[in-house]
Every structure is written in structure tokens, then in C-alpha cells.
Amino acid sequence: MYNVWSFFTKRSRFAIILILAILFLGITAIVDIPKESAPEVDVPxxxxxxxxxxxxxxxxxxxxxxxxxxxxxxxxxxxxxxxxxxxxxxxxxxxxxxxxxxxxxxxxxxxxxxxxxxxxxxxxxxxxxxxxIEFGSEPVVTATLSATIPQELLYQLGEDAADELEKVRGVSSVSVGGVEKREVAVVIDRNALAQLSLTITDVTRAISAANVALPVGNIQLGDAEFPVRLAGDITDTQEVADIPILSVGGTPVYVRDIARIIDGRQEPTTYSRTSINGAPSIESVSFDVFKSSSAKITTVSKDVQAKLAELQEEGGLLEGMQVHVVFDNGELLQDDLTTLTRSGLQTVLLVTIVLLLAVGWREALIAAISIPLSFLTAFIGLESSGNTLNFVSLFALILSIGIIVDSTIVIVEGINRRLHKLESHEGESNKEREKIKSRAALDVIREFHVPLTAGTMTTIAVFAPLLMVSGITGEFIKSIPFTIIFVLLSSLLVALGFVPMFATKLLRRNKPTTQESLHEEVIVERSSIGKAISSFGNFILMLMWVGPLFPTTRTRIKHNVHEQLGARISRTRDGVVHRIEEWYRMRLTRFLASRESQNIIIVTLFALFAVSLSLPITGAVNVIFFEDTDSDWIFIEAELPTGSILERTDLEIRKAEEILYTIPEATSFVTTVGRTSAFGNITGGSSANARFANIFITLDEDRERESTEIIDDIRGKLSAIHTSQMRVDQLSDGPPSLAPVTITLSGESLTDLEEAATIVERVLEEISGTTDITSSTKNNTNEFVFSINRAEAIAQGVSIGTIATTLRAALYGEEATEIKQLGDDIDVITRLALDTQDGADAFATNETTIDTLAQIEVATQSGATPLSSFVTVAVQPSRSAILHDDGKRIATVSSRLTENGNAVKISTEFKEKIENYVLPESVSVSVGGESEEIDQSFKDMFVALIIGMVSMFAILVLQFNSFRYALYVLAIVPLSLIGVFGGLMITGSPLSFPSIMGFIALSGIVVNNSIILVDTINTQRRKYGSTKSVNEIIVDATTSRLRPVLLTALTTVIGVIPLLFAAAIWVPLAYALMFGLAFATIITLLLVPSIYARWPGKFEE
Missing domain, CATH: 3.30.70.1430 (Multidrug efflux transporter AcrB pore domain)
Incomplete structure (x- = not known):
């Protein structure tokens, strides 16, 4: 591989052409790569x-x-x-x-x-x-339209506005909520039916038969053939009233004679209201705008917003209407891109500043160039492989900055060290200087191309198994390993291919600095810093007076000042580094000479390791899946008993609205009655049911309280409402997940399941940290059961199917036909007026009594006969829902968490407490929810980490051809958990999925440092053989790698600081990486030399 990497340095002009190509293709890839707010989760x-x-x-x-x-x-x-x-x-x-x-x-x-x-x-x-289920198929923009105008006009404007929005380029569809489909209701007078001995089915068939249009054949006239079509279709809703049903004494009876014809809309299944800036909520229509697969989310978002603004202009369709954008995914994505891009730039800046102070501006410039070049190369791979740019992949790019700069630091520091050892001579030509630089670069490539390649492969090995994590979580985080793998491969190309070439152009050879001069330089700087600053100021003042008089002299003086200032800074920096190296050399020499000190350190490390592992178990470090971070959106869900009508549900949710008016941070909210919240469902969808309602609340961005505090406030006020179950939650940055705690009960007896669920609820209520406890067995109701006397029904000549059809048609109506008018399909529904108002309201027809139902007539052999002749009615209890898992009946009891709630601890405590209760023998209990997800995800992560460690070990054995040295390198990885868990405890951060990701990233960096350390020791042993003791070689080799090891740790730790102020979901990861790497770096510089010195192994010279 050396010949491959050295090619770029030897053929620098070709390398420049390749870099220009990468710049062009990389920028093109950034523009073309699909962008989305969250990763597309494809779960089957x-x-x-x-x-x-x-x-x-x-x-x-x-x-x-x-x-x-x-x-x-x-x-x-x-x-x-x-x-x-x-x-x-x-x-x-x-x-x-x-x-x-x-x-x-x-x-x-x-x-x-x-x-x-x-x-x-x-x-x-x-x-x-x-x-x-497609988790990525979420609307780009959700908006509401509201105004104090007649309902029908609001509906019509909503439909017209949706038509306009569908014309926006990139929009695939617009879903309109709160607007019911147009319908013609034929509400039949039951008394008129009885007088004519008719049934509702007779009327339905008559209307259906009257609306017929079909081809009946062809007719031949002369030498031509013409089609014949029967045009009996109804084209106007008014024609329904004139359809004849039967003839009585030669006089036709029309539909209008026995029924009211109501041309309106379907019975409302949902209500929608909007409140803005604390104003009372008013009726609204909602829009969900979806984009086509090829459209860019940010472009569609902007165009939709522009179209809405255009519709609201003077003379526009929605002039004077309130249009409220509830949720804009494009705007969110743009904010995420802006925030994380800013964090990325801050990281690059911080890393560059650190390198500027540590190794010099030329070296820092090379590192600063290598980072965007690596990213551009990675983007080419990401875009070509079909990946997307989202807040998770952007985070991965930021995380990788500290990793990719590692290789660049090693190469630049190595070339810099070699150039410092080579003396420059007077009269040396530029060509000779270029040859010397080129030789130094090639020597560094030869020395480090194997360990750097191995280090990159080991880091890839620890990230690649993350692609094996199953379920929704695996799909959510898979862009992290994809992104980091592409970035690492790109960084290897840049570090070994382009950085040496840059170094030959930018780095300079300084005069060699003796140890005495370095020591003297440091002493001067420490003792006379004030004098130096004063002298420097006087010198600049002199230049300001004298410079303008002598332009040529001014230029020469300026050049000399730059040269002298640069040399002085360089000598000062080298002096400080030398002092640190000598201090470390002295301490390491003493440490290696003292077995007692080594034993104390080793025993202490293992003791700390044991203590750190106990922190999550004892609760000192909280364990959760994804932490609830501050959110700008929260939602309330309400559930009423089975059988609750829409109006009752509406009254209940209005109680929650009244509470929201007292929350100053709630700038707006949208209430939907008759539907569950899409945000409370793991599948991302919602379902319609009259007993459910939800409120989606937008919070003020400039609020003082966090969303979790506001949720606790609302939850406390909602607790006073006892007539319905209400829960409050917020939108999460993490993947969709189950309730934090879910207890599953399985058994065949519904009664036993209900009894067990009641006990489980009681147990959960006793456990601290639980809230919003819900049970699938709650909200049961009663039902009226019609039992048929089969013998009587047969005697009357009526089938059970006829009875069921007649009863259903009476209660729910029956579709008679469909009218096509102006491009719309309008259903014609027949209903029986069971209410006392004889059909005055098309939707109140089933407001009746059981006695009235019993008098509904069914066609029999002897004519129309009331149901009471062969049915009896009884009241029986009915369940709200019956759940199955793998075909077996189950019941579930779930709980949300308070701010300090811990799903794992609650589940453990529940298992202990439930043992004190006697459950029905037929019922078995299992604990799931987020704790189950945590177990499964952590199990997957553990397996992935084991596979990664085994892969790393195999790569290390391949590199060193030794099990011994591979184990020395890997020994640091588990011990770094001391720093990870300690840091999480100190900062109060949880052990969560992101913090485990931080540990995995940390593993790659630590292994890279250890590889370079062990490889340098081995190289020194080959060079000096028996002429130096093993301890001397270890001290010299480790000291020579001190600066790059410290720089790698420092740049990574400082580089992740911007993550602390970006998305809160990644804060635990940043802390895990910062504390873990800081601790791991210290033990790398102590433990690796120690165990190598104890068991160096035989080595061929």
C-alpha cells in the first residue's frame, strides 16, 4: 500500500487535479443529496x-x-x-x-x-x-383554516384551498381534515312505511334500480352499426325525491311521499378547532400537505408557505381568513441543518485553534483543509449509495471530526518532527529543499501507513456492527455507521494521500533547537513576559514612525519581524512541549521502575471499573432509552368510555382547553375530537373513534420553562378531571417508541384479565415515578343484545340474515346508490327515522328507545311484521377492546414516567411487588414497554460491540502478528467505561442510546492511539534491538507520541463541545465521549507502557 499512498506525493500535480474533482463532485453531492428532518425508518x-x-x-x-x-x-x-x-x-x-x-x-x-x-x-x-406503515410519509406542512363564517362556506373554502395547494410543484396530495364528504340522506318516516307495508330495504332497492346507465347492445342501420345505451342514471340530487317506489290504486308513491331528502354532508366523525394567541378556539379545517418522492422537502415547504400567503392576499381565496401553520417539516429541517452546520463549523474552528496553538499555523491550516476535503469525499459516497442528509447523519459528521483529524495530526506531526531534525544550510536551493521535504513526507507515509490503516479499519469495525441493530431503533441510527464509515475511508485517503503533499508545500524547516535553548526559552517566557510585551510594543511604535519614511526598509523590516516573531513563537511552543515531554519522561521512567506503583494503579483501575459498572445498577446513573428533551410541541390525548358520543367527548376535551388558556407558554393549539393523536402512536398514524380526542399545542420558543416542566404543570391540573382519561406527552427527537412501562397480561378469560389488570394498576400506582397509568380493560360499557326466536322466525318465513340486514339498515342506514355530479361521487343513503322528530335531523335518526327498535317491521310471508314478534332484548356488559398477541387474548397496563422516573427501576420494583399479590391462575404476566426496548436495544448494542471488538482484535492480530500486542491495545477500551460512567454521574446525564454511541466512538479513538503507541515501541525495538533496554525504548517511543496522543484527545474533546448546545438528544453522547476519552488518554499513557514493560515478549531485531 505504500506505493499507492506515496504516488500522490510523488505526482502532486495529478493529486491537485483529483482534489479539484473531489471539490466539484462533493459540492454537487451536497446539493443533490435528499434532505429530511429525521431518518427514514423502514420497518416491515x-x-x-x-x-x-x-x-x-x-x-x-x-x-x-x-x-x-x-x-x-x-x-x-x-x-x-x-x-x-x-x-x-x-x-x-x-x-x-x-x-x-x-x-x-x-x-x-x-x-x-x-x-x-x-x-x-x-x-x-x-x-x-x-x-x-411508512414512518417517513409524514406531511411536509400541516396548517389550519378558521373563521367565524357559516360552516358550509368554511368547508367549501377549505376544499378549494386544498385544490390550489395540490397545484404547487412537488406536492403529491393534500389531505383535508374537518370536512365531511357530501351526501344525500333519505330519511324515511317509519309510520308511512308501516301504512304501506314496506320495509327500508324496499325503498333502498327502488332507489338503486332507478339509477341505471349501461350499454345494452348495438343496432345495425344499413351498412353501419351503432351502440345503444340506456340513460337511466340520476344526474341531479333533486331527482331522488321523484323516484317512484310502488303504485297504490294506480297512484304512484314517490320517495318524497314517505321520506325527507337532505342534500348535505356525511355525519360528522370529527370536530376541529384552533386557538391562536390565547383566543377562544373556533371551528377550523386542517390541511396535511404531502410531497412527491422526488421533491425536496425544503423547497416544497417554502412553495406551500408562499401559496398560502398568496391565497390570503387582498382578493385572494382566503382573504380575511385565519391560516395557521401548525407544523412545518421543511422549516424544522432547515433549522436542524442550520444548527448542526453551525455546530460543525464551530467544531472545525475549535479544532483549528487548538492545532494552531499546539503545532503552528501551517500545520493547523493543513488539518483545517483536510476536514472539509474528507467530508466532500464522504458526501460523494453517501449520495451515490442512496443515503439522505438528516439531523442524525449531520450529527455523525460532527462526531467524526475528532476522529478524522486524528490521522492528519499523526502525519503532520511526524513530518514536522522530521523536518526539525534536518538542518538547513546556507545556499540550499529550492529544489534541494523540496527533495528533503518530499523525503520526510515519504518516510512518514512508510512509517505510519500500516498503523493508520489498521486504526481506521478498527474504528470501522466497531461502527459497522451497528447496522445489525434491529427494529425501529436500528433503522433510526443506521445513518450513523453509514456516514462515519464513509468519512473514515475518506479521511484515510486524505491523510495518507493528500496531507503529505500539502505538507511538502506548506511546512518549513526550522533550525534545529537544542534542549538547552528550549529550556532557556521557556524560562525567559515565564520570567520576563511583561518586559517582552513592553519591548514588542515599543518596537511596533518605532515602525509606525520610521516605516513611512523608508518604504524599502519598511518592507524588509516587516519581513524580518514576521520571521523573528514566527521563530520566537515556534521556539516558545516547542519549549513548552519539550518541558511537558520531559516531565512525562521523568514520571514514566520512575513509574516503570516501580512495580509497587504499577500494582497500585492496576488494582485501582480494576476497583474503579467494578464501581463504575455498579453505577447504572444502583441507580446512580439513570438508564433510559432516549431522554425526554425540551420540545416546542406537546400534545394531550383524551379517552372516554366505550359508547361515548362525539358531543360528550367534545365537552370533555373543552375542559382541557380551559386549562391551556392558563398556560402562558401555549401560543396556539389545535383540537381534534373523534381521533387519536398521530404523535402518540408508534406507527405514526391516528385512528377515528368518537370517544377519543387530542390537542396539539405549540409552545413559545422564548419561554423560560422547559417543556417537561410545562407538561408536569398541565398534568397536575388535568388530574382534577375524573370523567375521562387524559395524558400529556411531547414530540421526541428520538425514534418512535412504546410506552416507557407496559405490563402485558395473557389469558383466555376476559373476566380474569380484567381482574388482573386492576391489580396491576394498583401496584403501578404505588411505585414512585409512574404517571398517566392506562389499562386496555378500562372504559367498558353495556350493549343491547337482540336474541332471535329461531322457531318463530322460521314459522314467519323470515331468515336471520333478513332480520340482521333490516336492523342494521334502520340503525346505520344503507347505501342505495351513487350519483355522479360535476366530477364528485355523492352517496345516497337511506335511513329510518327512529327519533321522535320524524327525520328533522339526518344524524339524529338513531336517538330512540329499545321499544321503538322492537317495532321495526321486517318483510315476512304474511307481510310486514314487527321485530318484537320473534326477538327479545337483553342488556349485557361489553368490553372497550379485546387485544390479541400471537393469537392469544391479552390485556395491557401502561404507564408514562415523571421527570425522575426510570423505566428499568420501575419494572424491577414491579416484579418484586407483584409477587405479594394473588392473580387469577389463568393469567400470566410479562413486563415490556420501553424497558423491553432498552433490553433488546442494549442487547443488540452489546452484540454489535462484541462483534466489533472481535473484528478489531482480528485486525490488530493481523497487523502485529501477535495476540499479546493486540490485547494490550484493546485493554484500554473496557477501562474507559470508568470515565464514561463517571462523567454521566457527574453531569447527571442518563445512560441512554446516545451515550452508548459515544462509548463506541470513543473505542475507535482510543484504539487508534494505542495502535500508534505500540507500533512505535515495536519500531524502536527493531531499530535498537539489545542496545537499549526495553524500558528505555518504551519511554522514548511513548514520549515521542505524547503530543499526537494528547492533541487527538484534546481536539476530540473540544470538538464535541458544540454538540452540548445543538440538539439536546446528543448531550449524553458528548459527555460520554468527553469524560471517557479524557480518562482513557491518561490510562493509555500509563497502562500501555506498564503492561508492555511487564510482558514485552520476544522480538526479532
């Missing part, structure tokens, strides 16, 4: 959703879930887990496939099996929908 999950209107959870489980679930379980391959939720009128089956599964084939297999099984479903059930 499919949901099968089936609607059976009006069915109880028990009926949904029996008639839908069980019919579909078992065949899916038996026929699909690569399935990780199947769960289901049977609730009122809806069956939802979630299928999670293995990460290795082909999601397209898996979805196709699901669809094929559903096509087979759906023939066994009730005829009243709607066709199952198969949904592929």
Missing part, C-alpha cells in the same frame, strides 16, 4: 383494518379478527409478531415482519391471504384494507 409492518359497523368488540373478535388472524399466522413467513385489536366496529391486525424480510413480497402475501379469507367474513363487513 403491515396493518389489516376491517370495519363491521355497529359490531361490539366481542362480535368483531369472533366474526373478523379470529377469521383473518389464524390464517395469517399459519401462512406467512418471516413474521416476528402478530397482534390485534378488536374494538367497537373495527378489527385491526398488526403484522411485524423480520428486518430481513422483503416488505413488498410480505405485503403481497398478506393481500393474497386476505383475499382468500375475506369470503368468510359477514356480508355487512367492509373489505379489509391492507396498510403498509
Amino acid at each position: 409492518i403491515a396493518i389489516v383494518s376491517t370495519v363491521l359497523p355497529g359490531a361490539s368488540p366481542e362480535d368483531v373478535e369472533k366474526l373478523i379478527t379470529n377469521v383473518l388472524e389464524e390464517p395469517l399466522k399459519n401462512s406467512l413467513s418471516d413474521v416476528r409478531n402478530i397482534t390485534s385489536n378488536s374494538s367497537e366496529g373495527v378489527s385491526s391486525i398488526t403484522i411485524e415482519f423480520e428486518a430481513s424480510a422483503d416488505i413488498k413480497k410480505s405485503i403481497s402475501d398478506v393481500r393474497d391471504q386476505i383475499d382468500i379469507s375475506k369470503n368468510e367474513l359477514p356480508t355487512e363487513a367492509l373489505d379489509p384494507r391492507i396498510i403498509e
